[in-house]
Amino acid sequence: MSQDEKQELLELYKDLRVADVRDGMDWNMMHHYGTIHHEIRPLFRTRAVGIAQTSRYVPYQHEIPKLTPDEYTDWVKWYYANITSNPGMKASEPGDFIVVDQSGVDVGILGSNNSLAYYAQGAVGFITNGGVRDTDELIMQKVPVWSKFISQKMNQGRIQFEANDVPVNIGGVVIQPGDVIVADGDGVIAVPRKIAKEVAQYAHQELKADKAGRRRIYESMGRELDASVI
Numbered sequence: 001m002s003q004d005e006k007q008e009l010l011e012l013y014k015d016l017r018v019a020d021v022r023d024g025m026d027w028n029m030m031h032h033y034g035t036i037h038h039e040i041r042p043l044f045r046t047r048a049v050g051i052a053q054t055s056r057y058v059p060y061q062h063e064i065p066k067l068t069p070d071e072y073t074d075w076v077k078w079y080y081a082n083i084t085s086n087p088g089m090k091a092s093e094p095g096d097f098i099v100v101d102q103s104g105v106d107v108g109i110l111g112s113n114n115s116l117a118y119y120a121q122g123a124v125g126f127i128t129n130g131g132v133r134d135t136d137e138l139i140m141q142k143v144p145v146w147s148k149f150i151s152q153k154m155n156q157g158r159i160q161f162e163a164n165d166v167p168v169n170i171g172g173v174v175i176q177p178g179d180v181i182v183a184d185g186d187g188v189i190a191v192p193r194k195i196a197k198e199v200a201q202y203a204h205q206e207l208k209a210d211k212a213g214r215r216r217i218y219e220s221m222g223r224e225l226d227a228s229v230i
């Protein structure tokens with residue numbers, strides 16, 4: 001996808017809540033698509049809107065050699081260079097949402113180091129159907145991550161890289177590279193790129209109606225208006 005096309009989609013979705021996007025999908029008769037299972041949760045309350053960049057990992061199926069700690073240090077280097085690699089191996093671009101299918105393996109494939117490196121390149125958010133680690137630092141660094149669980153474990157001997165830019169199953173939803181991902185405290189929703197404009201149109205219709213309705217209630221309460229009703 002060209003950067004122009006990406007920016008156009010991001011602009012359309014930047015103010016929409018997950019709930020609005022859900023409504024926009026319903027208005028396009030997509031009731032049974034898009035909503036990622038509610039067990040995939042944000043590490044802390046935040047929101048992110050981006051374009052899916054996908055990668056898939058599968059369980060490591062081979063023997064782990066018996067090594068001394070020093071030999072193990074070298075083996076881990078070899079492992080990270082050859083068997084696993086950071087999610088979305090190629091450089092991420094501004095607006096990318098890093099989407100990782102780790103086949104449910106109990107490892108913290110995303111940590112405070114690799115996710116910060118992608119964040120520095122412009123990635124806006126991260127989602128995995130597995131684990132995340134270094135969570136205290138991730139919260140402190142304000143890197144937006146949605147995951148199924150927290151895991152203490154490193155990749156080596158447990159998981160191997162399979163492919164980038166492939167369809168992946170995240171929480172029961174097939175995410176294709178290039179889909180629009182919207183995530184907030186309500187969870188995550190994926191919008192197929194080919195209907196993204198139509199979905200945004202009706203999501204905005206619902207957001208507008210909701211703002212007007214809540215604004216009337218604010219006014220009747222004498223409550224100070226905030227950005228959510230203006």
Ligand SMILES: O=C([O-])CC(=O)C(=O)O
Nearest residue numbers: 108109110111112113114
């Ligand atoms: O090293 C890893 O695979 C994950 C991790 O802890 C980090 O990036 O901080």
Ligand SMILES: [Mg+2]
Nearest residue numbers: 111112113134
């Ligand atoms: Mg780490």
